[in-house]
Amino acid sequence: MLDPHATSLRIVVINTISHPHDLEQDRDPHLEAQLQRSRDLRIGLLQAGYNVIASIPGDIYLIERLTQLQPDLIIIDAESDARDVLEDLVMVSRDAPRPIVLFTEEGNPSQLAAAMNAGVSAYVVAGLQVDRVKPVLEVAVARFNADQKLRNELHETKTKLAERKIIDKAKGVLMSKHGLSEEAAYQKLRKQAMEKNLRLVDLAQRILDVADLLG
Incomplete structure (x- = not known):
């Protein structure tokens, strides 16, 4: 079992947020909220001393990259719709289950269902604070361990x-x-x-x- 308090866990962050290419997009408050959450997440991981081995996009090479990296824990830094990423994680998790944490600004029923199917251990909607990153990951690992024990x-x-x-x-x-x-x-x-x-x-x-x- 994974140690919920270990900062040595190999973590991969999957980022599905599209960064703005012009000033008009930059004024989008929804996008600004997503970008701020991404910054807070990076700061929280850094301050907690976690071992982030890669930050990768949620593109067509996602499954191949995760197979090569073999992380202990996966974080999804998502837009309101991350269904494609979650569908890929279902395939990856069949042979190598691991804790998955999803941070997003807007939750919706279809994404929640996809998250449950993908084995997401923690689903965090809006309001991310830097000092809450470590407790969220610890709870996610503890839930994953409990779920795996039950499955076994x-x-x-x-x-x-x-x-x-x-x-x-x-x-x-x-x-x-x-x-x-x-x-x-x-x-x-x-x-x-x-x-x-x-x-x-x-x-x-x-x-x-x-x-x-x-x-």
């Missing part, structure tokens, strides 16, 4: 249930073939698994495979 426990439970079914089926084969009781069939399985240095479920699967071959 669920996976282990499903795996155990699946293995139990395989063992029960193999017991049924032995009971039918040798006229054994359920307990005797289980003990036979257990003894053979120990003799062959196999896990009980692996031996059970072999028995089922042979039974299928023999019809």
Whole structure:
């Protein structure tokens, strides 16, 4: 698990904000708010001593860049609509889940749904303060750890249930073939698994495979 308080985490910032190219755009209060948030975010990360390994755009090369960089945590510094970036993160997170924090000025239901689907651990809408950057990231990492623990426990439970079914089926084969009781069939399985240095479920699967071959 990641340490929520560690500043050594390798962080990548994805910036989707378009910077103004002329004075008229520069007077846009909405854009100014986004740019101010970006400045505050950079200052907050710097003051907290975080290890920002890259700041990259949310373009068509995003997946490739993240695959190469392998960050511990991803920050999205987003415009009001970051759905394309979030869709890419869904693909990246399937094989390498990690905490994702999204900062934006305007939230909307569709982006929130996309954020949840992408595995975003913290979704911060407007009002970013420099001294709040570190606590937000710490909470995001803690939530990610809790979610991963729950996912792992669920996976282990499903795996155990699946293995139990395989063992029960193999017991049924032995009971039918040798006229054994359920307990005797289980003990036979257990003894053979120990003799062959196999896990009980692996031996059970072999028995089922042979039974299928023999019809």
